[in-house]
Each structure stands twice: as structure tokens, then as C-alpha cells.
Amino acid sequence: MPRTNSLQNLSAWYRRNRRELPWRHSGDPYHIWVAEVMLQQTTVRSMTPYYEAFLRRFPSIGALAAASEDEVVSAWSGLGYYHRARNLLRGARHVVERHRGRFPDDLDHALAVPGVGLYTASAVLSIAFNRPLAVVDGNVRRVLARIHALRGRSKRKESNYHRMAVEILDRRNPGEWNQALMELGALICTPRNPACPACPVRTACAARRLGLTAVIPETRPRRATADVYVKAAVIERSGRLLLVRGAETPLQRLWCVPHTSLDSTVAPNLAEELRKRYGMAIEPGPLLLRTRHRVTFRRIRLEAHAARLHSNPDSTAHDLLWAAPEEIDDLPASSMTRKIIKAWLARQLALDL
Numbered sequence: 001m002p003r004t005n006s007l008q009n010l011s012a013w014y015r016r017n018r019r020e021l022p023w024r025h026s027g028d029p030y031h032i033w034v035a036e037v038m039l040q041q042t043t044v045r046s047m048t049p050y051y052e053a054f055l056r057r058f059p060s061i062g063a064l065a066a067a068s069e070d071e072v073v074s075a076w077s078g079l080g081y082y083h084r085a086r087n088l089l090r091g092a093r094h095v096v097e098r099h100r101g102r103f104p105d106d107l108d109h110a111l112a113v114p115g116v117g118l119y120t121a122s123a124v125l126s127i128a129f130n131r132p133l134a135v136v137d138g139n140v141r142r143v144l145a146r147i148h149a150l151r152g153r154s155k156r157k158e159s160n161y162h163r164m165a166v167e168i169l170d171r172r173n174p175g176e177w178n179q180a181l182m183e184l185g186a187l188i189c190t191p192r193n194p195a196c197p198a199c200p201v202r203t204a205c206a207a208r209r210l211g212l213t214a215v216i217p218e219t220r221p222r223r224a225t226a227d228v229y230v231k232a233a234v235i236e237r238s239g240r241l242l243l244v245r246g247a248e249t250p251l252q253r254l255w256c257v258p259h260t261s262l263d264s265t266v267a268p269n270l271a272e273e274l275r276k277r278y279g280m281a282i283e284p285g286p287l288l289l290r291t292r293h294r295v296t297f298r299r300i301r302l303e304a305h306a307a308r309l310h311s312n313p314d315s316t317a318h319d320l321l322w323a324a325p326e327e328i329d330d331l332p333a334s335s336m337t338r339k340i341i342k343a344w345l346a347r348q349l350a351l352d353l
């Protein structure tokens with residue numbers, strides 16, 4: 001579909017209505033790269049404080065490349081999907097080694113950066129270097145599906161979306177255009193109840209014309225939320241707390257207080273399960289915390305107890321660490337564990353008073 005007058009309204013609409021987001025004040029490809037990676041699987045509102053803290057801690061690609069994996073994952077703690085942090089670190093090291101710390105400004109070299117796929121490369125290159133590359137994210141897919149009234153599985157192929165995005169790309173101003181399309185999806189062409197009367201591209205929109213905005217895009221069913229029950233043990237020795245780290249996803253490689261499986265739908269037996277999972281013998285004590293917590297699709301009923309250790313965990317299957325609470329702040333620890341330790345510290349404080 002050729003660009004129409006209606007589509008051309010989009011850039012003007014964007015300049016008037018765009019949200020003032022921290023990375024929009026920057027033409028620095030590193031800032032845009034970090035923002036785009038964080039925005040994958042995280043909303044703008046949730047990720048913004050993490051973005052600002054991350055850049056304070058790692059203000060340049062060189063600073064990030066020089067950091068340890070533990071430091072980077074720790075700065076990412078709470079955002080989830082930790083492979084993104086590890087990929088960002090691998091990517092930063094590659095950029096330092098191959099490109100003297102400057103994000104490459106051509107597509108082939110950008111795609112060779114570990115962890116950088118077509119979406120991220122196109123976003124960084126179009127926004128930071130004005131390269132004529134179309135960006136297709138979830139918001140853009142939804143807008144395109146509605147403008148073209150796409151129905152049926154074969155039409156929803158990634159290559160099809162990409163072709164349509166390239167067709168309407170403003171090649172003179174691709175960075176602004178891509179952001180405008182994404183912003184339209186975020187603010188106006190929302191998943192439910194799109195604000196069509198306020199939409200700058202409404203006259204080009206087939207779904208609106210056909211009265212199909214409520215059924216397009218046709219979506220695959222989302223992974224259902226799982227309600228699970230997790231118990232955890234806070235074990236203290238001389239002011240230090242026992243942390244474990246194993247291969248279990250989604251908390252892979254994050255330090256955690258010993259806890260039961262994340263997949264149990266019934267209340268687990270804490271002592272028995274920790275014996276099976278970690279080869280340790282404990283005696284559960286007073287309840288420290290009962291709360292709700294969310295890890296990806298899991299909605300967790302979480303219960304944490306102070307516990308006494310009778311025999312050490314098996315250190316061949318898990319990494320073990322005794323850490324002071326203030327040291328845990330700088331470790332890559334799960335947000336669930338941070339929440340539990342906060343409750344434990346509050347209780348210590350109350351006992352001291």
C-alpha cells in the first residue's frame with residue numbers, strides 16, 4: 001500500500017503527542033539499545049526507573065563491557081527475563097572488541113552483535129543514525145493488522161508485517177516514523193477499545209471501515225496464568241543468610257533463599273521439599289512473610305519462614321553462599337528473595353527494639 005495523506009499525518013501527530021521518555025532525549029545508540037532491550041517483555045512504566053538506574057551504573061558501552069555478569073544481572077534484578085541482561089553484556093563486549101566501543105552504524109555489523117536481532121538493530125540504526133529500516137514490534141503489528149484488516153494465520157507471518165512496514169516507511173525520517181508508529185499503537189491503537197476518532201491514520205484503516213477493530217488483530221491465546229504455592233526458608237548464621245543458585249528456570253543463575261518448586265499448585269511441605277531439592281535438613285520456624293508475588297506467568301502465593309539448618313545442602317548440585325544482607329543488595333538475587341530478606345530485616349529490627 002503506498003503512503004497516503006492519512007499516513008503522512010502520523011508524523012505530525014507524533015510530534016504533538018509523544019510521551020517524554022528519557023531515551024527520546026538521546027541520540028546515543030547505546031541509550032536506545034538499552035531501552036529497546038528493556039522494553040522487550042516489559043512495559044514503559046515498569047522499565048523506566050530501571051533504565052535510568054542502569055545508565056547511571058553503566059554510563060557507556062565501555063563501562064558495561066567492563067562489568068561482571070553478576071553486576072549486570074544485579075542491576076537488572078526485578079525486570080525478569082535475565083537472558084536480556086546477559087545478551088546485552090555479551091553485545092557490549094563485542095562492540096568494545098570489534099568497534100572500539102561504538103555501536104556499528106550499518107545493518108550487517110549491528111546484526112553480528114550478540115543478542116541483537118533485526119528488531120533491535122533496526123530500532124537503533126533508524127533512531128540513532130537515521131538508517132531507512134522499518135521496525136516491527138507488537139504495537140506496529142497491531143496497527144498494521146488493523147490498517148490492512150488482516151485476517152487468517154497466513155497473513156500474520158512476520159515477513160508479511162515486515163514487508164508492509166517497509167512499504168509505508170518514511171525514508172527521509174525513518175527514526176521518527178518508526179517511533180510514531182510504535183507510539184500510535186501504545187497510545188491510540190490499543191489492544192482493546194482503540195481510540196479511532198482520535199487516530200491520525202483513520203481514513204487509511206480498513207478495520208475501522210469494516211467495523212472489525214474489535215476482532216483484529218486475531219491473536220493466539222496467551223499462556224494462561226498459573227496459580228502456584230511456594231515456601232521459602234531464611235537460614236541465618238552469624239548475621240549471614242544462606243543463598244543457593246542452580247539451573248532452574250526462570251530464576252536461573254540468580255541467588256535465592258532456599259525455596260520449594262515454582263510449579264506446585266498445592267501447599268508444599270517446606271522441610272521435605274528442601275531435603276529433596278537441595279539435600280539439606282531444616283526445621284521451619286516462625287512465619288516471616290505471607291504475600292503474593294509474580295514471576296513471568298506464575299502468580300505465586302509465597303510463604304517464607306525463618307528456619308534452622310540441621311545439615312548442609314549438597315554443594316555439588318547448587319552454588320551456595322552465606323551473605324550478609326547488605327552484600328545481597330549487590331548480588332544478582334531474585335526479586336522474590338529480595339522481598340523475603342526485606343521482611344526478615346524488618347523482623348530483626350522489631351526484635352532489636
Ligand code: SF4
Binds near residue numbers: 188196200201
Ligand atoms: S483507525 Fe482505529 S483501528 Fe485503525 S489504526 Fe487507527 S486506532 Fe487503529
